Amino acid sequence: MDRLRxxxxxxxxxxxxxxxxxxxxxxxxxxxxxxxxxxxxVADEVIGRVEEVAADGDGHFRVTLGLALETTGFEAGQxxxxxxxxxxxxxxxxxxxxxxxxxxxxxxxxxxxxxxxxRALAGAEHRPLTCSALKPxxxxxxxxxALAGALAAGGIDLIKDDHGLADQAAAPFARRVEAxxxxxxxxxxxGGGRCVYAPSLTxxxxxxxEQLRIAREAGVGMLMLAPMVSGLGALQELAEEAGLPxxxxxxxGGAARIAPPALIGKLFRLAGADAVIYPNHGGRFSYGPxxxxxxxxxAREPWGPLRAAxxxxxxxxxxxxxxxxxxxxxxxxxxxIGGALLEADDPxxxxxxxxxxxxxxxxxx
Amino acid sequence: MDRLRxxxxxxxxxxxxxxxxxxxxxxxxxxxxxxxxxxxxVADEVIGRVEEVAADGDGHFRVTLGLALETTGFEAGQxxxxxxxxxxxxxxxxxxxxxxxxxxxxxxxxxxxxxxxxRALAGAEHRPLTCSALKPxxxxxxxxxALAGALAAGGIDLIKDDHGLADQAAAPFARRVEAxxxxxxxxxxxGGGRCVYAPSLTxxxxxxxEQLRIAREAGVGMLMLAPMVSGLGALQELAEEAGLPxxxxxxxGGAARIAPPALIGKLFRLAGADAVIYPNHGGRFSYGPxxxxxxxxxAREPWGPLRAAxxxxxxxxxxxxxxxxxxxxxxxxxxxIGGALLEADDPxxxxxxxxxxxxxxxxxx
Numbered sequence: 001m002d003r004l005r006x007x008x009x010x011x012x013x014x015x016x017x018x019x020x021x022x023x024x025x026x027x028x029x030x031x032x033x034x035x036x037x038x039x040x041x042v043a044d045e046v047i048g049r050v051e052e053v054a055a056d057g058d059g060h061f062r063v064t065l066g067l068a069l070e071t072t073g074f075e076a077g078q079x080x081x082x083x084x085x086x087x088x089x090x091x092x093x094x095x096x097x098x099x100x101x102x103x104x105x106x107x108x109x110x111x112x113x114x115x116x117x118x119r120a121l122a123g124a125e126h127r128p129l130t131c132s133a134l135k136p137x138x139x140x141x142x143x144x145x146a147l148a149g150a151l152a153a154g155g156i157d158l159i160k161d162d163h164g165l166a167d168q169a170a171a172p173f174a175r176r177v178e179a180x181x182x183x184x185x186x187x188x189x190x191g192g193g194r195c196v197y198a199p200s201l202t203x204x205x206x207x208x209x210e211q212l213r214i215a216r217e218a219g220v221g222m223l224m225l226a227p228m229v230s231g232l233g234a235l236q237e238l239a240e241e242a243g244l245p246x247x248x249x250x251x252x253g254g255a256a257r258i259a260p261p262a263l264i265g266k267l268f269r270l271a272g273a274d275a276v277i278y279p280n281h282g283g284r285f286s287y288g289p290x291x292x293x294x295x296x297x298x299a300r301e302p303w304g305p306l307r308a309a310x311x312x313x314x315x316x317x318x319x320x321x322x323x324x325x326x327x328x329x330x331x332x333x334x335x336x337i338g339g340a341l342l343e344a345d346d347p348x349x350x351x352x353x354x355x356x357x358x359x360x361x362x363x364x365x
Numbered sequence: 366m367d368r369l370r371x372x373x374x375x376x377x378x379x380x381x382x383x384x385x386x387x388x389x390x391x392x393x394x395x396x397x398x399x400x401x402x403x404x405x406x407v408a409d410e411v412i413g414r415v416e417e418v419a420a421d422g423d424g425h426f427r428v429t430l431g432l433a434l435e436t437t438g439f440e441a442g443q444x445x446x447x448x449x450x451x452x453x454x455x456x457x458x459x460x461x462x463x464x465x466x467x468x469x470x471x472x473x474x475x476x477x478x479x480x481x482x483x484r485a486l487a488g489a490e491h492r493p494l495t496c497s498a499l500k501p502x503x504x505x506x507x508x509x510x511a512l513a514g515a516l517a518a519g520g521i522d523l524i525k526d527d528h529g530l531a532d533q534a535a536a537p538f539a540r541r542v543e544a545x546x547x548x549x550x551x552x553x554x555x556g557g558g559r560c561v562y563a564p565s566l567t568x569x570x571x572x573x574x575e576q577l578r579i580a581r582e583a584g585v586g587m588l589m590l591a592p593m594v595s596g597l598g599a600l601q602e603l604a605e606e607a608g609l610p611x612x613x614x615x616x617x618g619g620a621a622r623i624a625p626p627a628l629i630g631k632l633f634r635l636a637g638a639d640a641v642i643y644p645n646h647g648g649r650f651s652y653g654p655x656x657x658x659x660x661x662x663x664a665r666e667p668w669g670p671l672r673a674a675x676x677x678x679x680x681x682x683x684x685x686x687x688x689x690x691x692x693x694x695x696x697x698x699x700x701x702i703g704g705a706l707l708e709a710d711d712p713x714x715x716x717x718x719x720x721x722x723x724x725x726x727x728x729x730x
Contacts, residue, residue, distance in 0.1 A: 027649065030501030031529055032704035037501050039508060046503030046535075070534055071502055077594045078531040078567050085528060085594065085616030089650050136395030136402050137436055138411030143404060163450060164396055166443040169435055170411075203440050204602030205570030229442045229450065231596040237569030251450030284392065285454050339397035 002045065003066035005099040006083050009056055010063050011092040021050045021063045024093065027086050028067060046071065062096070069100070074107040076271035077233030084258060096259040098266060102304035109236060111274040113245035114307025115300060115332055118274055121221060121245065122157040123194055127362020128331050129157045130355050131312060133338035134180065137164040141171045145179035147347060152187035152195035154341075154351025158334065159184065160224050161200035163249045167207065173199070174214045181218040196221035198247050201230070201238070208234060212242060220244070222274075228252040228263075232271045239272025247312070248273035260291055265298020269309040275334055280313030280325070289328070296329055312336050319350070322357040331362060367410065368431035370464040371448050374421055375428050376457040386415045386428045389458065392451050393432060411436065427461070434465070439472040441636035442598030449623060461624040463631060467669035474601060476639040478610035479672025480665060480697055483639055486586060486610065487522040488559055492727020493696050494522045495720050496677060498703035499545065502529040506536045510544035512712060517552035517560035519706075519716025523699065524549065525589050526565035528614045532572065538564070539579045546583040561586035563612050566595070566603070573599060577607060585609070587639075593617040597636045604637025612677070613638035625656055630663020634674040640699055645678030645690070654693070661694055677701050684715070687722040696727055 006028070012020045025048030030037055037043045045068055052064040072079040087093040100108070113121070122129050132151045134144045148159050159180075167173040177199045184197050197220050201211045208230065215223060223242055226249040227235040238246055248268040253260070264278045276299050279285030281292045296311035311329060314336035325335055337354055344350035371393070377385045390413030395402055402408045410433055417429040437444040452458040465473070478486070487494050497516045499509045513524050524545075532538040542564045549562050562585050566576045573595065580588060588607055591614040592600040603611055613633040618625070629643045641664050644650030646657045661676035676694060679701035690700055702719055709715035 023649070029529065030503065031527055032500045033708050036704065036708040039501075039504055042501050042503035046501065068503070071529060071531075073531045073533040073567075075531060075568050075572065077569065078533075081531070081567070081591060081594050081616050082529065085591065088593075088617050089615060089644055089652075091651055135397045136404075136407050136411065138395065138407035138433070139404055162396055164394065164436060164447065166436075166438045166440060166446070168438040168443075202438075202443050202446070202598065204442065204596060204598035204600070205573050206602050206606070207440065207598065208570050226446060226450065228453075229446050229596060229598075231569060231594060231599065233567065233569035233572065233594075234596065235569070237571050241571070250454060251446050252453050279454055284388070286456055287454075339401065343398050343401040 002069055003049070004069055004072070004101070004104065005051065005064055006067055006095065007062060007064045007097040008087070009094045009096050010061050011059055012061060013059070017053055017061045021053050021061070024063060024087060025050050025065050028065060028082055029071060031086065069104050074104070075233055076108060076236035077231050079108070080232050080267065094259065095262060097262050100270070105270065105304040105306050108270045109239055109272050110270055110306035111272060111309050112239055112307070113274045115310045116307070118245055118310050121196055124157065126331055128326055128358050129310070129334035130358050131158040131160060131334050131336040132156050132341050132351060133160050133162045133336065134165065135162040135338060135342055137162060137168065138170050141176040141179040144171060144176055145183035147342070148180045148197065149183035149187045150347045151341065151351045152184045152193060153191055154348040155193055155355035156195055156351050158196050158198060158222065160198040160247060162338070163200055163224070163226060163251050165200055166202040167211070173211050177215055177220065178218045181220055185219070198222035198224045200224040200249070212238070222247060224249055226251040227268055227271060227273070232267065235268070235271040235273060245274035246272060247275045247277065249277050250279070260287060261294035261298040265295045269299055269303070269306065273309050275310040275312050277312040277314050277336060279315040280317055283314070283316035285315050293328070296333070300332055308332070310334050314338070319354040319357055322354065323361060326361045367434055368414070369434055369466070369469065370416065370429055371432055371460065372427060372429045372462040373452070374459040374461050375426050376424055377426060378424070382418055382426045386418050386426070389428060389452060390415050390430050393430060393447055394436060396451065434469050439469070440598055441473060441601035442596050444473070445597050445632065459624070460627060462627050465635070470635065470669040470671050473635045474604055474637050475635055475671035476637060476674050477604055477672070478639045480675045481672070483610055483675050486561060489522065491696055493691055493723050494675070494699035495723050496523040496525060496699050496701040497521050497706050497716060498525050498527045498701065499530065500527040500703060500707055502527055502533065503535045506541040506544040509536060509541055510548035512707070513545045513562065514548035514552045515712045516706065516716045517549045517558060518556055519713040520558060520720035521560055521716050523561050523563060523587065525563040525612060527703070528565055528589070528591060528616050530565055531567040532576070538576050542580055542583045542585065546585055550584070563587035563589045565589040565614070577603070587612060589614055591616040592633055592636060592638070597632065600633070600636040600638060610639035611637060612640045612642065614642050615644070625652060626659035626663040630660045634664055634668070634671065638674050640675040640677050642677040642679050642701060644680035645682055648679070648681030650680050658693070661698070665697055673697070675699050679703070684719040684722055687719065688726060691726045
């Protein structure tokens with residue numbers, strides 16, 4: 001129970017890999033010459049250990065370290081620091097996986113609502129959920145609210161802020177969130193729907209807290225956060241304190257050197273994300289089907305006591321892809337279509353078509 | 366004044382680069398098909414613009430975008446989001462530089478103390494400053510305090526927490542910070558020194574605020590933060606609110622796809638760092654002399670109204686390198702030596718030797 005396992009892919013020659021792995025174990029723990037560690041407990045229990053080294057293709061090795069759990073303080077930002085803080089600056093090192101003993105999982109917390117909670121919120125037991133986004137940034141609160149109302153009238157389950165919306169002069173957070181929530185409430189009353197709004201929280205500690213207060217007062221049903229911009233620690237605290245489900249956005253996730261399933265599927269989930277957005281294959285981003293399936297797997301597979309997080313593949317998706325995406329991911333998924341609905345002359349009709357496709361599939365299977 | 370310039374290095378064929386650059390401008394702004402943007406103001410003023418495309422070596426181009434400043438809300442986390450949020454997920458894109466018009470610089474804030482303020486704090490007008498680190502993580506507060514006292518007695522200007530120290534069971538933040546500050550105060554009284562302590566703040570909003578309160582009550586003279594772990598927004602707010610100089614640590618900076626001078630030299634400074642740690646050449650990390658010089662340059666060169674930030678090259682440095690490092694960086698630098706002092710049988714004597722070398726050089730030139 002006292003160590004987590006962090007797996008790295010390291011570029012190194014066969015003659016140097018043992019030494020390189022030992023150096024990595026030191027870098028990601030005491031960060032000083034081990035011979036100079038005079039405290040026997042620290043030497044025994046805190047210095048990172050090389051647990052496994054295996055060849056992993058031409059000139060590369062897979063190195064598994066045992067890192068002392070106590071060094072994380074069970075705080076998600078510090079976990080990230082111990083996993084990849086310094087070695088992120090060493091281009092020959094990639095973080096590919098992380099595993100924590102079960103008691104540690106519970107201490108980090110994980111999703112508070114999870115797939116089951118999100119399904120209850122949407123009133124959808126079996127079918128995939130639907131999601132769209134408010135765009136473009138630069139629009140007035142009134143314009144964004146009108147769009148939200150139109151999408152809600154089309155039957156979308158979740159409407160989220162575009163990740164580019166923050167607290168900007170064109171649509172200050174408070175005015176935007178109040179106006180959008182009012183428009184969605186009105187559409188729900190008119191159509192008997194239960195559309196939920198997730199505004200994007202941004203900024204440092206003071207701004208985040210203030211935005212959380214405003215969002216709660218406005219009565220939003222969910223929150224969005226980009227954990228790599230705001231810090232995994234902010235995600236963890238939001239999950240502890242907000243009492244609302246959280247949608248994680250991958251901005252700045254630049255997962256080139258952290259394997260996307262480890263970052264988006266595992267670490268975001270561990271820190272409390274109930275749903276995780278990621279770039280689906282065949283869109284504007286480069287992840288392939290294999291990576292996408294692995295992210296979805298990491299987000300929703302059984303993982304000790306942690307609730308499952310809902311995968312949200314996105315990034316240039318269209319209603320025409322609904323059937324293929326549900327074939328690929330199954331029904332425990334939220335399909336996010338933004339721009340393609342906004343391009344339509346009638347966003348409500350476009351949303352309704354998207355929703356109809358999803359509901360039909362959800363019932364059929 | 367209404368746009369910032371963000372420069373990217375993009376891998377693309379010559380036949381597709383114009384289209385790719387346009388797509389990048391959309392991705393980093395409205396993130397929807399431009400044809401579907403119906404608000405004329407948004408189309409004119411908010412959609413990103415391609416300002417320049419130039420060949421940049423085999424199969425690569427340098428693309429400069431003009432991004433609307435209003436989209437940042439003048440919040441540092443959101444600035445990062447607009448610069449590299451989504452395109453961090455596109456491996457063919459690197460962020461290489463950023464420039465903001467002068468009035469925008471002042472709105473982000475920059476260092477509140479800067480090199481001049483740090484020199485005043487240390488009582489050192491011309492010479493390089495000296496810094497060491499408290500290690501290893503896992504040690505008790507008493508052990509870390511004893512080490513701090515020993516280093517302070519040796520005449521070190523700044524003693525910082527190892528970046529692996531957080532709020533952990535072996536040395537909880539409050540007990541550690543109080544004990545270390547007391548030990549440094551005692552050493553200062555005994556030896557007439559003015560050594561300053563910079564504890565590392567970690568965690569989400571609540572934990573950060575609580576740690577700031579504890580650090581202030583303990584009377585620390587500086588703070589350390591890893592902005593890529595905690596969020597650039599947290600750095601910006603700390604600079605606004607703490608009333609203490611801030612040392613930025615590059616953990617998770619994984620600058621492989623953000624040019625280190627842009628990230629560590631410019632963005633950390635812009636968000637308020639008074640001093641910036643980075644891996645010096647010839648140590649445990651891979652930055653070369655050219656990169657290191659560029660980071661130091663970006664941190665301390667004139668930049669509109671912003672104060673200069675102090676470069677802190679580190680990562681496996683030794684007292685034997687003092688002369689060479691001062692030759693390389695000049696005197697506006699803080700030399701950080703951690704492990705090499707801790708390896709010595711007598712850390713006070715080792716610190717004194719390091720300090721003597723620096724002071725001698727500082728006076729000689």
